[in-house]
Amino acid sequence: MSALEDLSRDELIVLARAQAERIAEQDARIAELTDRLARLEHLLSRNSSNSSLSPSRDDDAGRTPPRPRSGGGSKRSRGKQPGAPGVNLTWREVPDERRDRFPEGSCGCGADLTAGRDLGVVDRYQQHEIPLVAVRVTQYDQHAVACRCGIVHTATRPEGSRSGPVGYGPNLQAWCVYLMVVHFVPVQRCRQLVESLTGTAPSVGFVHGMLTRAAVLLDEADKRIRALLTAACVVCADETPLRVGPAAAPAGRKKAVRYLLVACTRWVTHYLVGGRDLDTFKAMVIADMAAGSVIVHDRYQNYDAGPFAHLLHQLCCAHLLRDLAGAGEVYPGEHWPAQIADALRGLIHQANLARDAGATTIGQTVTDDLVRLFRQGVLVGLKATDAHGSRPGERKARLLLETLHDRQADVLRFTTDLRIPATSNQAERDLRPAKIQQNISGRLTSEDRTRDRYKILGYVSTAAKHGLNQMTVLRDVFLGRLWIPDPTPATG
Template identity: 40%
Template sequence: MIGLLQRQNEELAAANERLTARVAELERRLGRNSGNSSMPPSADTFGRPVKKPQAKSVRKRGRQPGAGGAGLAMAAEPDVTTDHLPVACSGCGSALGESDSIGFERRQVRDIPLVTVTVTEHRAHRCRCACGTVTTSAMPQGVAGSPSSYGANLRALAVYLLVFQHVPVERTAQLIADVTGAEVSTGWVASLLGEAAGLVADSLNLIRALLVMGHILHADETTTRIGTARRWLHVACTDFLTLLHLAPRSRKGADAGGVLAHYRGVLVHDSLSLYAGYGACTHQLCGAHLIRELTAAEEDFPGQKWHQQIRWALAGLNRQAVRVRAGEIPGISPDALLLHYEAFHQGIAVGLSLHPKAPGRKQSPARNLLQRLRDQAHDILRFADDPLHVPFTNNCGERALRPVKTQLKISGCHQSEDGATAWLGVRSYLDSARKHGIGTFEAIHRAYTGNLWMPPIAQHI
């Protein structure tokens, strides 16, 4: 038995040496064919790059002598022009006026006007006709039913501070009072989240429908807190749209967003088991997660090479895909695909031989990783089949979740599920508008003034 294992290890070592030689040969061939293969030399194929110590710079901090400046440019047409004329001649004392000017020196100052609350009273008159009928004028749209209320501009500012700038409720009320003079209450500020969520509901419904119809969809999840309880937060997003919702960490919870259960395109995600249940769509597993797991395996087993080999294959294919999206090459060449596919699968085979299956269901982390790489290879390498559209990582989904963590760090947890749901709805609307180049304050102001932003349909289908 020992002799059999020794022969198997010797055969695997010999196969690894043959593959290394094959890699070097294909690299040389690719270098001759493309002129700029963007691949590392064969000596670095399966090794982690060694960081060279950097020499200490002798330059001083700050802008260097001779560097180009980036000062504030003067406006060609200023909004206000103020002329300053000398009162009298400095020589003889004669009076001087604008007609005596022979030139001037320019200076421009950019500033904002001080913000002060303006009270506008609306009077809906009742008029009696000669026939005796009394007709009452209707109040303008947006004027609340109570005798005194705050307007759309102030409401939009408060929601912008709460949702996009992560300012807590109490500090939002204080900031508004200090800057505008409006003594708003914390209760009024807190009530705006539910109001704003209702205003953007139509836009969220369209965002949800467009996500379902899209070709690429990113999905991710993280934890948040409501009071003292931990809750799960899900996101479905693209480079143009974002939809966040609260739900348990389960298939049913993911379905609650109204997107994944109906999706038929390419779903980009980490390897969480709940996503595997969506069989109607195709999958792309996040390469960044796999790279991190392979790096951790290298730290656990520094004497082995399979993790370096698989990591190099994934990173190399990603570099080729980046070149395709940048327009440098029309597609990943067959030779490059063969080179990296062979390295990927051979690395898995070597790793599985070094980490045999243990009795029972529980396996080592390295074995579980290798089995996942083997069994889901097509879902891991799908980006190489369509490098122009399918991304290598799920960074889009992770970026969409970062504001939620920022909110927890700055403002603390939400105090109710209704408040958290409203915050996530408004955040989804603002993030989607921002991805289309719409300013976040402009987006929420449009919702309050009856001009709700709606995502364009043609761009996403």
């Protein structure tokens, strides 16, 4: 204190101002750290129940796991659920092969059992087994014959044969494509797997080249799939990041990432590799859909752009419900997030019940009550967030409420036309293979081969939706028996 008492008035003023500046700097630093902590806590609170994060991210270090579902519902037990169809081996009355087995060796008395008297069958056992796979080399000698008129005719090569004196058959070609595209096996591991199973060792170049060969053979089917989607009355659409090409980000981009876009129905699937820009979206099949058709999507801004002004929209209710769950965490004392979510779930449930019953519309009385709860919840939420702050999540909650209010017709369109799904879950399911592929194989090196890969995947996905075996349709591609999807179910 003695040192301060010796200071003059002007020196004390200078010292006070310096301390005030340091205090202001500390206050600003504290405010900055508080804001950063709030943003960090908000990011760590994001999970699969309140955002678009996948369930696999729920176990990330420090992340808040999803809350248990309320409402008294019991957690499902592990294993087969009551009422689910069982799968088991059944006895075949007509087996593929029958073999008699007799005791071998000698009896305790020393007699040979082969000389014993047959007492008949006392036990039966059927074993389901696959044959050991080994490559077989078949030589086809194409003969020429001369007709009596003098014209010479030459036998054609077998189905699926290629040019040159030696080649791999359609079964092996189909296996390579099936492993790479459907099961995401990397090219090198695919070659190793084929060698282990069959004894032959195709080159890495041959295996990788099968993607291009199959994609070229699928051009006609791909055009039909695209045409079916443009003729559909309702199409689900979605997009996901895709690591393709060089790992270094190009100029003007933060990440070296492309996007995989999908347009699909319950009958057909079509993929497009590109960016998340408007030019890529304009190349999607939805740009060619007829006026008045419906696209179900996640509210990404490009779906509302000018090229799609002729289309109607159904906003994905699964995304809306996740955002409402996030809003409930941002405003834990408010009732409106739960009220809106409950009304929305109730409408989805009633739509599913009406659809299962073969009805074309939902009962008006039930719809009116739930829609009223929905509207009231939105209005209450808008009033409660009219003066929202800058806390993480508050602006997003406000924008969500404005969407629910201003685009109510696009949110509830599924209640007036049961052909329209309430969610874009079909598109998310069709995009899931891309996410699995990246977890298994990582970055894809060639964008051209990636386009080939997803042209093939769209084809086999469409075939599977029609109840066809994916391996079988791929083999038929190499045999020249291209399956073309029927337009009837896809546009009905």
